[in-house]
Amino acid sequence: MxxxxxxxxxxxxxxxxxxxxxTVAPIVMMSTPAYSQSSFPDVPPNYWATPFISELAARGVIAGFEDGTFRPEQPVTRAQFAAMINKAFNKPRVREPITFVDVSANNWAANPIQRAYTMGFMAGYPGNVFRPSENIPRSQVLVSLTSGLNYAPTGSIDTTLGVFADGNTVLQYARNGVAAATQRRMVVNFPDIRLLRPNQIATRADVAAFLFQSLVSTGQVAAIQSPFIVGGDVSAGIKIxxxxxxxxxxxxxxxxxxxxxxxxxxxxxxxxxxxxxxxxxxxxxxxxxxxxxxxxxxxxxxxxxxxxxxxxxxxxxxxxxxxxxxxxxxxxxxxxxxxxxxxxxxxxxxxxxxxxxxxxxxxxxxxxxxxxxxxxxxxxxxxxxxxxxxxxxxxxxxxxxxxxxxxx
Structure with a gap:
């Protein structure tokens, strides 16, 4: 007691x-705007996403900005997310390239967007529109990752999403992907592990955590311990x-x-x-x-x-x-x-x-x-x-x- x-x-x-x-495995990992470093002045040691950010940055999956900051609370655009996908995964093409009407050939993200599309991670909107500057919601990040990794949910989707207090707010298109991500322990919720906030815009910290857990799910990196991983394993010990x-x-x-x-x-x-x-x-x-x-x-x-x-x-x-x-x-x-x-x-x-x-x-x-x-x-x-x-x-x-x- x-x-x-x-x-x-x-x-x-x-x-x-x-x-x-x-069981708790040791840490490992991989970064995205422009400047390579593994620690940032605006990501203190006690920040909830520091382990995810540091490990990804050390491996070049994500990166900081020219002023040395990471800006963990800044939103992520679809183009920026495509660039992160390219750094994290190198998968064979599963579909042919297409031309997005709002992504010009000289757009900085043209190549990353095409690769994210051809690898199966990202798709466009009707009319071959990509919306590269649109901020990406948390649920869309998870759907993208499970699509590219070809993950599908098993069992009852309602039961899986029921672990979240706001699971009923997941939009219909995202239910399968979010359920699959939950079952693969790819979901990280801060500060309340029970709140998914599926339609909230993803921050750079959110995306770092989701990407890291995706790499854990594929065996590319070892798991880290965090109280914010949904369904995450914990060490043997006494539980409060x-x-x-x-x-x-x-x-x-x-x-x-x-x-x-x-x-x-x-x-x-x-x-x-x-x-x-x-x-x-x-x-x-x-x-x-x-x-x-x-x-x-x-x-x-x-x-x-x-x-x-x-x-x-x-x-x-x-x-x-x-x-x-x-x-x-x-x-x-x-x-x-x-x-x-x-x-x-x-x-x-x-x-x-x-x-x-x-x-x-x-x-x-x-x-x-x-x-x-x-x-x-x-x-x-x-x-x-x-x-x-x-x-x-x-x-x-x-x-x-x-x-x-x-x-x-």
Missing amino acids: LSSNAWKSGTTVLVALGLVTG PAGTSIPVRFEGADKVLLAKNEPPTPFRMKIAQNVVTSQGQVLIPAGSDVVGQLITTPNGAQFTAGEIVLPDGKRLPINAASNLITKTETITKSPSTGKIVAGTVVGAGAAAGIAAVTGDRNIKFYEVLPGAFVGAGLSFLFRDRVDLFAINPNTDLLLTLNSDLVIP
Whole structure:
């Protein structure tokens, strides 16, 4: 049993722990705009897709941009995806080339598009239209990969798609392909493994993860361990089941302020107390680091955790998140503003907003969290107030596991 007598909720939690077995193979792998490197300043070690991106980049399947960044949250066009397909796979032609009316011979992606088509990975739209500049949805990426690899689903498609909370939103054309990809463990969902988001535009991080898992499925690379792989194997060990709450604390200020358009911001917390079995075996020591990021939407802010770093340096992948925090605090141009935020941790966007509204760029914060807030201050110009999400990290950010946490 997992026991706790000092959870932030003030209640005792008892969770049965079972033994699970599985196998975890080591990592291996392969990149796409232009500049070859295996690590990127905007892909930190704790980022959920870092293992997929790093391994693919090291093998030349994907690449960074001229400024050295990877831009993992940037959408992928159909032309860019075709280029990645060409880097990842070298398959014989299964159909003859055709002329796409919207892909000129001097288009940079003309050859990759033709090869992706002739290998069976990608197809056009009626009228021989390819739409090279169109952003590609997540489900279309999966359909493309399963088509090119000639994967078909087995058994009930409804049952397979039923593992996703939003499986009923998969469009009819994509159901077979997505089901096949799910059965082959090609689907990677972050931050919630249960949400496929099939019609959402795929990011560069999404595509890297899907490509890597496709290569795993063909035996070209060894599997990696990630809590976000749907149906992925896990190490033998003690399992803390999904839905369990994990108490965490923040060593620093008592308040965090984030702009409503704050970019994903790296954030680190601590395990608040020992996580132990009923026999007293310590599974996760108090003080272990919980590494993740603060994410905002127009509706609230949330902490998502991707990794636990134990005191001995051992790392455990974790898929957990706090509730959505909707509390806000209004900052105005006032003589007391400096005192209000003096002991506060703020995101880069919040700092820019406070400075723009107050006109005081010398306000002292406890800490400004790292993060590049593009156009800092511009969105706050000519405003006399700014509404920020206000988080008390020691009471608001109780983590709940989205998937099982396995302790080897």
